[in-house]
Amino acid sequence: MSSENTASVICQIEAAFKQWAKSIHLDQEIYQDLPDELQGLLEASRKFPAWLGDPDADQFKPYRKIFAVEITNLQRGLARRTTDVVSEQTDPETAEQLSLVLPLILSIPLRYLDLLMTAQICGQANQAEIRTAVDQLLNHAWRDKGAPNFVHLLERKLQLPESYAEGSICVTETTSDSIVLFWHPGEEFPSKFLCMPLEAPALSCLARKHTLAVLHWATEYTQDDALAASRQTRMAMVSGLYQRRALGFIDHFVFGTAHSGNRLEVFAGRWEPVESPDQETGASPAEQDAPTQDTTPPGALESALRSSNKPPNGSTSNLPKRDKYEIKIYQFPEYSPLSSLDMVEYYMLMRASRDLACKYAADIFSDQYGKVHSLAVENCTWPGDSPRSEQKSTGGSQNPTLEIIKEGRRVRANFLLEHDGTDEWEFDDEGRLHLVNGGGPDWSEHDDGTNEWEVDDEGRLPLMTDQLDSDQIVQAYLRGLARDKPADPVVEDVD
Incomplete structure (x- = not known):
């Protein structure tokens, strides 16, 4: 049928x-x-x-x-x-x-x-x-x-x-x-x-x-x-x-x-x-889950990330819970x-x-297309016929897989198809982003579609070309955290 x-x-x-x-x-x-x-x-x-x-x-x-x-x-x-x-x-x-x-x-x-x-x-x-x-x-x-x-x-x-x-x-x-x-x-x-x-x-x-x-x-x-x-x-x-x-x-x-x-x-x-029992205390889920306005400068954000290995206030971890x-x-x-x-x-x-x-x-369709710019790629897993089913890893690893391809914007899209913007990342000793629980930063400002990426066995994302260094990647990520992005209610698939 x-x-x-x-x-x-x-x-x-x-x-x-x-x-x-x-x-x-x-x-x-x-x-x-x-x-x-x-x-x-x-x-x-x-x-x-x-x-x-x-x-x-x-x-x-x-x-x-x-x-x-x-x-x-x-x-x-x-x-x-x-x-x-x-x-x-x-x-x-x-x-x-x-x-x-x-x-x-x-x-x-x-x-x-x-x-x-x-x-x-x-x-x-x-x-x-x-x-x-x-x-x-x-x-x-x-x-x-x-x-x-x-x-x-x-x-x-x-x-x-x-x-x-x-x-x-x-x-x-x-x-x-x-x-x-x-x-x-x-x-x-x-x-x-x-x-x-x-x-x-x-x-x-x-x-x-x-x-x-x-x-x-x-x-x-x-x-x-x-x-x-x-x-x-x-x-x-x-x-x-x-x-x-x-x-x-x-x-x-x-x-x-x-x-x-x-x-x-x-x-x-x-x-x-x-509606939840939390509302009886006077705070609604929307108030509790809404992202806080963060005014910390990017330099301080980077320092906080490197010292604690946890996203600071205002990060995607404060987005509405599933x-x-x-x-x-x-x-x-x-x-x-x-x-x-x-x-x-x-x-x-x-x-x-x-x-x-x-x-x-x-x-x-505002002149800046702000929300579409920041949310379009991060929320493209809901259709039943999503292409993500064709891009799943054939190996045993549960980490997201990114093919080494050079097809313009599809490089970024293929990676972010598996991410919803609510997940956490850490920096390792070499300054590389390390996936904690599945997610993705905003690469849109620095990925022009010509870079090649692949995920290693530990779920990290080293850059395959010399077009961006690690500091540029970190700054791109921090700007994504500091940006006042609208909270999108990602609905989790029921097991």
């Missing part, structure tokens, strides 16, 4: 999905109490232009004959929910786009009613017939002049983190019915990365398609199994959330919609600290495609989340 078929089967079996979710650190509870950021999106989705409540508004005139019933139902819905609707607070661009998308919104209830009425004659509607109208709305929501770097795609494979839990089902990819991606619109963007997705697959969410596009929203369709649709949606969201983790942005939300029959369930998920973070899923109010007002709110929610995604894009 292929991995994508396995994913579908897992979502239909409660025990299998629970086991998979636990192994990849997905909290199985769905939370209704929205965080402030999501509550703000919900409120924004209920801010309509004043003309929407006016049946004689010019915006309705072109469609009054075709969608008379739907417009009337929309007006009645607004009248019943005046306390939830805020008028005249929509920006002009959103108001204009809403007027342009009206025929698509009004056609969705009509389409569903047609399918219900013809079911006895033509048989039950299939998935393609059910989803067509909503897909058209998504195409409009995610592709206009205000979002040139967004795209809505259908039937794309997403890669998933591989679980090593005993007895767990191996699933490394899933086919998502509908996804929304964003990327940096500049042509120079790919050259800004020290490590491309081909070398660090964790930067990509698409299975076997190593691209720098970022997953923002996934939609899954089923005809009559709402629970399976919900599980498939959360599974697709996991791909995007692991991608954000690899990029170093664990506070970002990834969204999803479970579309089953006549209901749309909308979710948002992000990485959050795992398994301290998990994915939490929040749910918005349910929407019905039979309601024109619900579809207006759903469209407005997507537009509000698009504004949030633009902020995320600015964070990820």
